[in-house]
Amino acid sequence: MTEEEVGAAVPKEQRQGWGQFLKSIATFSGDLSSMTAPSFILSPVSLTEYPSYWCEHPEEFAAIAQGKDQIERMTLVLKWFIGTLKGQYTARNTSMGSEKKPLNPVLGELFLGKWPEKGSRGETTLVSEQVSHHPPVTAYHIENAKAGVSLEGHNAQKTSFSGRTIQVKQVGHAILRVKPQGSSEEELYLLTLPNLLIEGLWYGSPYVELSGSSYIQSSAGLTATVNYAGKGYFSGKAHSFKATIGSGSNALYTIEGEWVGTSKFKGKSPSGKKDEVFWDASTPREELEVQAIDSQGPMESRNIWKHVADGIRSGDYEAASKDKSRIENEQRQKRKDEAAAGTPHQLEYFVHLDDDKEYAELAAHFGGKPANEDGYRRKPRA
């Protein structure tokens, strides 16, 4: 690749560095988080913070349990899920101008926070823990006990490079538990995760597009299938999707639109109205509340990364890189000490399951997924 081919979005003095970065990812196999990236693409935020994107519309999360029957509840689950996509996959573009490389969490790193009680919605809490460093795996638990809704899951990525695009396969799943209002029976929903394409690399302005399909499978037997497409597939628009809610081959509702914009019911809708709006992604997202850094524990993410994040934010990349090396060296020493003492690291909030039976039972309803997968569950609380 010539220097001229590297995009105009990259500052002139960084173009060669960006070209080198693209060359190195083209021949790289494994985990992108361990790669050195040019400074202007670094994010001051760790991957342990990302699970908070699941609940930036806490009202939608809490409302799920109020659905009067399993069809209405599945429709509410799909609406909440579609409502998370804009934050999950475009928030860095909005806040930092392009997709960025997040900080690679250390083993045992924690991100804790809450969306406070407001009106009748109840408090929602988030616990996120880095349960593996290599490969990086983050486990999370989000709960609104008053509303009777919780989400538990884990997330890892497998990346490969093809032509002009980084392909990211998301490894992991989430299980949503709902106690429908007025019922003592818990309902489960398995959520699988979409594949990502990181586009715009040649222009030095990376962004995420979603591809393939993801599924929501309820224990009551309903399936929501979401098919993702970029520019020119269903509608000619980027960030598009088409979803169906059904039981077996019987489609109850079809929804189409953009996950960054508006989506609508196609044909039949719950109210019977034509072109009823399903979700409007301009609905403001609510950030969670996190303790001030100086009151955080030693393993809390923003405390661990404060100097690195300050360096990245202020453009003092030398200071950022120096503190990042200090953290990495300390981690290496910690692992050596644990190995020598025969006391391996213990997870604080989660237990690891080799074979997640709840996943397997629900995944059996739709094809194309491995029969068994790892899982993480929140440890029982004292």
Ligand SMILES: CC(C)CCC[C@@H](C)[C@H]1CC[C@H]2[C@@H]3[C@@H](O)C=C4C[C@@H](O)CC[C@]4(C)[C@H]3CC[C@]12C
């Ligand atoms: C920007 C680039 C050239 C470096 C690559 C960084 C790479 C490791 C980043 C880029 C996008 C990141 C995704 C992000 O879009 C959203 C999510 C959803 C969240 O629920 C779980 C994490 C995940 C998949 C991020 C993982 C790290 C990615 C792939």
